[in-house]
Amino acid sequence: DADVTQTPRNRITKTGKRIMLECSQTKGHDRMYWYRQDPGLGLRLIYYSFDVKDINKGEISDGYSVSRQAQAKFSLSLESAIPNQTALYFCATSDLGATGELFFGEGSRLTVL
Amino acid sequence: GDSVTQMEGPVTLSEEAFLTINCTYTATGYPSLFWYVQYPGEGLQLLLKATKADDKGSNKGFEATYRKETTSFHLEKGSVQVSDSAVYFCALSDRGKTGANNLFFGTGTRLTVIP
Numbered sequence: 001d002a003d004v005t006q007t008p009r010n011r012i013t014k015t016g017k018r019i020m021l022e023c024s025q026t027k028g029h030d031r032m033y034w035y036r037q038d039p040g041l042g043l044r045l046i047y048y049s050f051d052v053k054d055i056n057k058g059e060i061s062d063g064y065s066v067s068r069q070a071q072a073k074f075s076l077s078l079e080s081a082i083p084n085q086t087a088l089y090f091c092a093t094s095d096l097g098a099t100g101e102l103f104f105g106e107g108s109r110l111t112v113l
Numbered sequence: 114g115d116s117v118t119q120m121e122g123p124v125t126l127s128e129e130a131f132l133t134i135n136c137t138y139t140a141t142g143y144p145s146l147f148w149y150v151q152y153p154g155e156g157l158q159l160l161l162k163a164t165k166a167d168d169k170g171s172n173k174g175f176e177a178t179y180r181k182e183t184t185s186f187h188l189e190k191g192s193v194q195v196s197d198s199a200v201y202f203c204a205l206s207d208r209g210k211t212g213a214n215n216l217f218f219g220t221g222t223r224l225t226v227i228p
Contacts, residue, residue, distance in 0.1 A: 004156070033215075042202060042218040043157070058215075090156055101147075102216060104156030 003027045006091050006105035014113050019078045021108045023091030031095070032074040033102065034058075034066060037088040046089075049074055081112040115140045119203045119219035126193055126226050134188040134222045136177075136203035144205040146170075146179050146186040147216065151200040160188075160201070193226045200224070 004025045013019055023032065030051050035043040045058030047066040055066060063085060065077045078085055088109050092102040120135040138144065145164045149157040161170030166181035175190045186203060203219040 040220055042220040101159050106156045
């Protein structure tokens with residue numbers, strides 16, 4: 001089983017709908033991240049969390065919200081999805097002491113029509 | 114601000130050819146540098162890293178040297194295989210700024226190796 005699991009892996013939805021992407025990890029890491037990947041733009045950070053009581057905005061947080069329900073769970077919500085949020089979303093984790101190494105899930109492909 | 118610039122793709126090579134993917138960075142602190150690889154249908158995984166100037170990261174036949182004087186971290190492999198076909202991302206982490214393991218990624222370079 002994967003150490004970082006994302007659900008759903010694929011989702012097609014309509015403009016205006018609320019969507020939640022979930023991430024769970026078995027690595028025991030304190031830090032969790034949500035990234036968005038778009039062709040030609042690389043990965044951009046949406047939100048990150050140092051622990052269950054600490055949530056921080058990343059580079060492109062507008063239109064998104066997150067919840068850290070437990071050390072192992074970090075969900076990303078789109079309250080009212082719009083077409084330009086169509087992208088591949090990645091959850092990642094890291095250890096407090098590690099120097100920048102992130103462990104990624106397999107991604108959630110979201111299409112907003 | 115911190116940023117990474119890597120060569121545009123796609124790159125297509127024949128098996129056993131030499132690979133170079135260029136990466137340069139801008140950072141005001143003392144960043145750590147990384148190459149991540151994304152195989153088809155998978156998430157990114159760390160390929161190699163270097164944490165200070167002149168360090169060489171290596172893994173699976175890939176190498177990259179942290180060059181502070183040229184602000185570069187070019188990825189090289191002497192003889193590519195079909196199984197190396199993937200998207201390669203250069204990234205930097207400047208923990209002094211945010212205290213987080215926040216990575217700044219390049220745009221990615223798609224490599225296709227043909228038999």
